[in-house]
Amino acid sequence: MAGGPLRRAPGPLERKANLDVTSLIIITRARTTTRTTTTTKQGRAVACKARTQSATVRALLAATLTRSAAPRDRSIPWHHARSLDWCRPSAACFASSAAAVDAPAKPVSTTEYETVIGVETHVQLDTNTKAFCSCKNEYGAKPNVNVCPVCLGHPGMLPTLNERVVELAVRTGMALNCEVHQESKFDRKQYFYGDLPKGYQISQNDRPICTDGFVDAPTFVVGTKCDAFPTTRVRINRLHIEEDTAKLTHEGQDSLAGGEGGGGATLADYNRAGVPLVEIVTEPDMRTGEEAAAYAQELRRIVRFLGVSSGNMQEGSLRCDVNVSVRRKGAQELGTKVEVKNLNSFSAVRSAVDFEFRRQTSLLEAGRGSEIKQETRLWDEQRMETKSMRSKEEAADYRYFREPDLPFLALRPGFADQVNAEMPKLPREARDDLLGLGLSVADASILSDDLGLFEYYTECVSSGAEPKQACNWLVGDISALLKEMKRDLDTCAMRPQQLAEMCQLIDGGTISGKIAKGLLPELLEKGGSPKELVESKGLVQISDEGELDKIVAEIVESNPKQVEQYRGGKDKLFGFFVGQTMKATKGRANPKMVNDCLRRALDQ
Amino acid sequence: MVPVKKSIAAAGTGRYGIRPGFLFCRTTQRKHDGYATRTQAARDLEHALFGPVGTDGDGPAQVAARLVHEQGVSCEDIARAHLNRMEMLEPKLRSFLPNSVVQGRGTLADVVLEEARGHDRTLAKLVTAEERRRALPLAGVTLGVKDNICAAGFRATAGSLALSRYAPPRDATVVDNLRRAGCVVVGKTLCDEFGMGSTTESSASQLKDVVGGAATTRNPWDLSRVPGGSSGGSAAAVSSRQCALALGTDTGGSVRQPASFCGVVGLKPTYGRVSRFGLIAYASSLDVPGCFGSTAQDCARMLDVIAGPDPADSSSAALPHPPPLSEGGYERLCRQVSGEGGDAKPLLGLKVGLVRETLRRDGTVEEGVLGAVDAASEALRGLGCEVKEVSLPAFDLSLPAYYVTAVSEASSNLSRYDGLRYPAEVEAGEGGDEGFGGRSLMAQIASSRGSLLGDEPLRRILMGTYTLSEGYGDALYKRAQVARKRVQQEMLARMVAGGGECDVLLTPTAPTTAYACGDKELQDPLQMYLGDVMTVGVNLAGFPAVSVPAGMSLGLPVGVQVIGAPFEEGAILNVAHHLERSLGLNLLPPL
Numbered sequence A: 001m002a003g004g005p006l007r008r009a010p011g012p013l014e015r016k017a018n019l020d021v022t023s024l025i026i027i028t029r030a031r032t033t034t035r036t037t038t039t040t041k042q043g044r045a046v047a048c049k050a051r052t053q054s055a056t057v058r059a060l061l062a063a064t065l066t067r068s069a070a071p072r073d074r075s076i077p078w079h080h081a082r083s084l085d086w087c088r089p090s091a092a093c094f095a096s097s098a099a100a101v102d103a104p105a106k107p108v109s110t111t112e113y114e115t116v117i118g119v120e121t122h123v124q125l126d127t128n129t130k131a132f133c134s135c136k137n138e139y140g141a142k143p144n145v146n147v148c149p150v151c152l153g154h155p156g157m158l159p160t161l162n163e164r165v166v167e168l169a170v171r172t173g174m175a176l177n178c179e180v181h182q183e184s185k186f187d188r189k190q191y192f193y194g195d196l197p198k199g200y201q202i203s204q205n206d207r208p209i210c211t212d213g214f215v216d217a218p219t220f221v222v223g224t225k226c227d228a229f230p231t232t233r234v235r236i237n238r239l240h241i242e243e244d245t246a247k248l249t250h251e252g253q254d255s256l257a258g259g260e261g262g263g264g265a266t267l268a269d270y271n272r273a274g275v276p277l278v279e280i281v282t283e284p285d286m287r288t289g290e291e292a293a294a295y296a297q298e299l300r301r302i303v304r305f306l307g308v309s310s311g312n313m314q315e316g317s318l319r320c321d322v323n324v325s326v327r328r329k330g331a332q333e334l335g336t337k338v339e340v341k342n343l344n345s346f347s348a349v350r351s352a353v354d355f356e357f358r359r360q361t362s363l364l365e366a367g368r369g370s371e372i373k374q375e376t377r378l379w380d381e382q383r384m385e386t387k388s389m390r391s392k393e394e395a396a397d398y399r400y401f402r403e404p405d406l407p408f409l410a411l412r413p414g415f416a417d418q419v420n421a422e423m424p425k426l427p428r429e430a431r432d433d434l435l436g437l438g439l440s441v442a443d444a445s446i447l448s449d450d451l452g453l454f455e456y457y458t459e460c461v462s463s464g465a466e467p468k469q470a471c472n473w474l475v476g477d478i479s480a481l482l483k484e485m486k487r488d489l490d491t492c493a494m495r496p497q498q499l500a501e502m503c504q505l506i507d508g509g510t511i512s513g514k515i516a517k518g519l520l521p522e523l524l525e526k527g528g529s530p531k532e533l534v535e536s537k538g539l540v541q542i543s544d545e546g547e548l549d550k551i552v553a554e555i556v557e558s559n560p561k562q563v564e565q566y567r568g569g570k571d572k573l574f575g576f577f578v579g580q581t582m583k584a585t586k587g588r589a590n591p592k593m594v595n596d597c598l599r600r601a602l603d604q
Numbered sequence B: 001m002v003p004v005k006k007s008i009a010a011a012g013t014g015r016y017g018i019r020p021g022f023l024f025c026r027t028t029q030r031k032h033d034g035y036a037t038r039t040q041a042a043r044d045l046e047h048a049l050f051g052p053v054g055t056d057g058d059g060p061a062q063v064a065a066r067l068v069h070e071q072g073v074s075c076e077d078i079a080r081a082h083l084n085r086m087e088m089l090e091p092k093l094r095s096f097l098p099n100s101v102v103q104g105r106g107t108l109a110d111v112v113l114e115e116a117r118g119h120d121r122t123l124a125k126l127v128t129a130e131e132r133r134r135a136l137p138l139a140g141v142t143l144g145v146k147d148n149i150c151a152a153g154f155r156a157t158a159g160s161l162a163l164s165r166y167a168p169p170r171d172a173t174v175v176d177n178l179r180r181a182g183c184v185v186v187g188k189t190l191c192d193e194f195g196m197g198s199t200t201e202s203s204a205s206q207l208k209d210v211v212g213g214a215a216t217t218r219n220p221w222d223l224s225r226v227p228g229g230s231s232g233g234s235a236a237a238v239s240s241r242q243c244a245l246a247l248g249t250d251t252g253g254s255v256r257q258p259a260s261f262c263g264v265v266g267l268k269p270t271y272g273r274v275s276r277f278g279l280i281a282y283a284s285s286l287d288v289p290g291c292f293g294s295t296a297q298d299c300a301r302m303l304d305v306i307a308g309p310d311p312a313d314s315s316s317a318a319l320p321h322p323p324p325l326s327e328g329g330y331e332r333l334c335r336q337v338s339g340e341g342g343d344a345k346p347l348l349g350l351k352v353g354l355v356r357e358t359l360r361r362d363g364t365v366e367e368g369v370l371g372a373v374d375a376a377s378e379a380l381r382g383l384g385c386e387v388k389e390v391s392l393p394a395f396d397l398s399l400p401a402y403y404v405t406a407v408s409e410a411s412s413n414l415s416r417y418d419g420l421r422y423p424a425e426v427e428a429g430e431g432g433d434e435g436f437g438g439r440s441l442m443a444q445i446a447s448s449r450g451s452l453l454g455d456e457p458l459r460r461i462l463m464g465t466y467t468l469s470e471g472y473g474d475a476l477y478k479r480a481q482v483a484r485k486r487v488q489q490e491m492l493a494r495m496v497a498g499g500g501e502c503d504v505l506l507t508p509t510a511p512t513t514a515y516a517c518g519d520k521e522l523q524d525p526l527q528m529y530l531g532d533v534m535t536v537g538v539n540l541a542g543f544p545a546v547s548v549p550a551g552m553s554l555g556l557p558v559g560v561q562v563i564g565a566p567f568e569e570g571a572i573l574n575v576a577h578h579l580e581r582s583l584g585l586n587l588l589p590p591l
């Protein structure tokens, strides 16, 4: 392996790895000088190896283990260490080895080819503790505080399954219309890397907990007119439980990936090791980047509505990998599949698929289809392109076998039914609810996109707000103001009941929409009853006809010239009188009544 | 200088002729002087602890506990007697890991005596023997812990350089249970690296030169021979009475074979009967913690303490429950006498199946071993058993199925030893402690594994990686699992529990007696693996089995293996108990 010089820092590991598990951090640092290997140390190493054992095996191993470059034998497992399946490092860590064809210059006919896309998503489950030990499962804690001998892979330690993980996995599976299996099993997925304390990951291989589901992902595009949500059906192949790996942070250039002349430190945070995940794998049912993004978005909505995960892509709570292949339209067999990783947003999903489509079609067009290799590529957000990370020849053989430390997972009779009975509202149901309230698809699409917004809205409507009006406020002025204030609905002071009260004040004619808008910043900031605020500020609308007549009369009297002109046929001056009335009432006059009063006074 | 230690002993001379009072003169002089100047009381205690087993089948563990419970001998005195014996015998035997106490915790004697004093403090508050028995059933019992089982305060190296400085954060469940029951851990017994071996010659600690002593663990019966393995240290320590009981682990015979070689009783419980938590894994679906005792009863008492489900080990069995202690537990089952047969024929009506495939008279099994099986069969008939031959055609599948399964799981369990995580005595790789020698992390890991793991683990990792690899997994690993199922079903079919005719099965424990040290033939791995032929099938099936001494061959002990139906530890201990009493062998090695 053409790795850069690395040095192990005089180790917290060596000194403390025993009892003070919290300090178990792998640190590798850049070496500033090249060290000459001392013969004495070699001698010592040889001496300590001089045992009464056959030297052949060791010699063979020494040769194979330390050999530094490809080609490699498949049967030697240590090379699988190169598989960076876990890896979502900054793309800069990897030297670009993209195929010679870069983003194509001439546009390729999209009518002749189609993309076939499957998506694999890892979702972190929002449990209190980790999947197989009792460490806290929290994001953003100080590195290596939520660790114990079990999740650090100490010898002799054994995993015990967190029941909540099963519950959340079953809940997710049901929401994805999957078949939930009464019995499933755990397997070990094996590869070497610094992020994997045990040298294997507990996962489910051939008998996952859920299989054969589907998601109808809404594909509504703003600006189009429709009465119902257009959707695309994506079949779910499987959903299985597994544990997350440690989080590696590469400082400077990464040597772990085998980059040339690397350096820099790699820090491991084992807080994430053992955090429960479900991996959700689709069938290759999507045809455009748009559809893939729509699926990913719907999946995120689903896990958020289920309370199963925060679904935060930036924090890595939801991580998507897409498998992309291109074929001529009408063709039955699939083209060569490329897996793209490191997609940190939905737009990255869309862009990466589009890029791969362009890259692969242009290779096909150029008659270089054979250059499309089955490989794993990384998305580079800065350059908006994918880069080769590892090819199939280097792909890992995970050597799955049953995890002997965990018995078969058999669900209690009635467990699935109970989970089903406690199933929260799903995004699809939320959309139906919103359409049922008479909202447009566009409005329903926005309100159902976020669980917090949807819940706020429903509570507001159930507190008496008129649905369309509440929607307009939330989607319009309130979200704009919150954005300005850098706040969100969860943290703003105005509760849904108060928004409902405000809507009712407008409906009842107590205040005008304009006044309400003026009050919003204060309500969002400080909360409190809109009604009391209106009263304390004396902003109650003047809807008393007599009072308005009096004010209007004064205005008519003090503007004889304009009255004359108006009566002379200059209708446009009506606006002038409205303005004067509003000015006199500081905007509190009921606009409709002002019109009536003015007409009465002027047209007599 | 500590002149004398006053025992907390109560008044009166006990059954074992122990006079309470001043037991030991502890001096700062060299041990042998101290040994020479010990009091008569100390010599009496030693005689009780280290003398031959009585005809009632009471082993040293039972004797020690009774001394504490009934005669007020202190745990500390007993522990000290064992420490003295260890000091005397270790240069010859090398049963224990040297410098096993975690750095900064003091000397071995400090740690051991402090633990013993802790038990004494607990006992001091109790008045009657019954109270003491109930509080600490194994009070005063010294325990050796195989080095691949975690015991807090001691290193757990599993015989490997990769863990040579590893200090486990907590006790294994079995160790915790035994300590709570009053046992005093006196050290870590040597084993083959990660339990992979049959001779206890591959512990990394044996690489160091020991001035004036044995380099590898020796068989107390013949110091030129090995104690067997992989739990050889435990077997040698119990056989030589360095400790009363010892924990081992049995993946393919690692408790039973050394028990046979050293003339002690070695019990491998049913898979799931005893928690594996804290046992450094070799092959997780086969590993079982096991018991070493001088008698079946000692093993039964030990099993009473460690059997049962453990929330920390999901593979431990919740049901059936172990026999309740209030009804005497395994100990009573062990001593049980059949109603009609009475004391003369305590096993009347018991059906014993002699496994034909293990008794081939074609040279694969030594004459002396066959002779011991004959003697055992004869003795069992005398005890009232019906002994007849049965056939296990799948027997020959056991060895390949076992090795494929074991190496596959080993390749997985050992992948965590990458030289980065656990402190080792020797800095990994040529880079020394200054760094990675300019190589990448992966190259470093590869090199560390090459130098930190011994030949046998490496060989098994290579084989296991191959057997699990894509394309081979189905041909090897999955077929091995099919064979495993067949072995299990066939074995069960012979048992009453599975609709068959036998209550227990009887086989030799090993085809031979103890090997000579450094036996050239065993350096051929296939020869070494053949030695496991009698025992591995039992691990595949997960059944319980016990090796009990049944005879001597050319001055070396020979054991026979009694196999029971799942969770029938009581039944096989019962057979072992009556068999050992009936045979009446003198099993004190000539040290």
Ligand SMILES: [Zn+2]
Residues within 6 Å of the ligand: A130, A133, A134, A135, A146, A147, A148, A149, A150, A151, A152, A274
């Ligand atoms: Zn943990």
